Amino acid sequence: MTDLAETTATTGTDTGALTVAVIGAGGKMGMRVSNNLDTSAFTVRYAENSPAGQERVRAAGREVVDSATAVDGADVVVLAVPDVVLGAVSQDLVPRMKGGSILLTLDPAAAYAGLLASREGVAQAVAHPCHPSVFLERRTDAEYADTFGGIAAPQEVVAALEVDDEQVRTVAEQVITTIYAPVIQVHWVSVKQLAVLEPTLVETIACMVGALLKEALDETVNTVGVPAEAARAMLWGHVGIALTNALRGSNPFSEACHIAMDYGRGSIVKDDWKKIFRDDELDTVIARMLRIDAVRR
Ligand SMILES: NC(=O)c1ccc[n+]([C@@H]2O[C@H](COP(=O)([O-])OP(=O)(O)OC[C@H]3O[C@@H](n4cnc5c(N)ncnc54)[C@H](O)[C@@H]3O)[C@@H](O)[C@H]2O)c1
Incomplete structure (x- = not known):
């Protein structure tokens, strides 16, 4: 150097x-x-x-x-x-x-x-x-x-x-x-820690959840027929409160909300979802992103 x-x-x-x-x-x-x-x-x-x-x-x-x-x-x-x-x-x-x-x-x-x-x-x-x-x-x-x-x-x-x-x-x-x-x-x-942050934490999870929210909004409007402006207003406001409550503890979620959240987790999230933090899973997703057979580490 x-x-x-x-x-x-x-x-x-x-x-x-x-x-x-x-x-x-x-x-x-x-x-x-x-x-x-x-x-x-x-x-x-x-x-x-x-x-x-x-x-x-x-x-x-x-x-x-x-x-x-x-x-x-x-x-x-x-x-x-x-x-x-x-x-x-x-x-x-x-x-x-x-x-x-x-x-x-x-x-x-x-x-x-x-x-x-x-x-x-x-x-x-x-x-x-x-x-x-x-x-x-x-x-x-x-x-x-x-x-x-x-x-x-x-x-x-x-x-x-x-x-x-x-x-x-x-x-x-x-x-x-x-x-x-x-x-x-x-x-x-470390390079590995940065790789766990991106893609795992922010793309595999956060961006995927963002895209899921958009799909949920489309479903609310197109399948159920709720007026788009009303659905969007409700979602965008609640995304804010969901994030600040969950990530910063700004307000407690209500008891009824917890029941709905548990129903959502049971219906949507797989029990073994935390496997994405395993090294072999990280290697698989990174190889897929780079269009190579396997990582060389
Ligand atoms: N796009 C994002 O939001 C974002 C955010 C953070 C980090 N990154 C990273 O930034 C990097 C670039 O991504 P991007 O989205 O800007 O890509 P891009 O496809 O928008 O731009 C890449 C540019 O590189 C040029 N290029 C390709 N091969 C070249 C070569 N051999 N010599 C000179 N120029 C060449 C292409 O013509 C193109 O203009 C990637 O590592 C990506 O992961 C992207």
């Missing part, structure tokens, strides 16, 4: 000395992180291989360079490409990265599955945005409008290093707090 040590020692908090490459700069995350990097003090290079993506990068006023040029001499390389190509893209780019640099991915699946090319002297980091909390006290129109995070609403981030190293963490955190700004805090965990 000699180069990084020098970068940290000579720059301190002077992030302007860092060079950051964004690969996949015209994609959904690529555009988001680029918008924030663009206004930072970093030197930033943008690479994107699809014509439509290149057009989006140029329309935002940014120059597109090829990936090899972007990566050459960069301190941090952000891979904002689809997870299914992270293995191939890292195999192409990691050998071109300078010693002491950091490969930063935005989702733990490929790192967890052992798909990323590794090389002595190139550190691997993963950082996933938490998105603004459902309980965030938003104060401005811009904060209300920023549902995803990274624009105006403050959010937290969970990050991991393949091999823990304080200097790598310091440099990575400078980039992470920039790409996902405004950031309240970066929580450092």
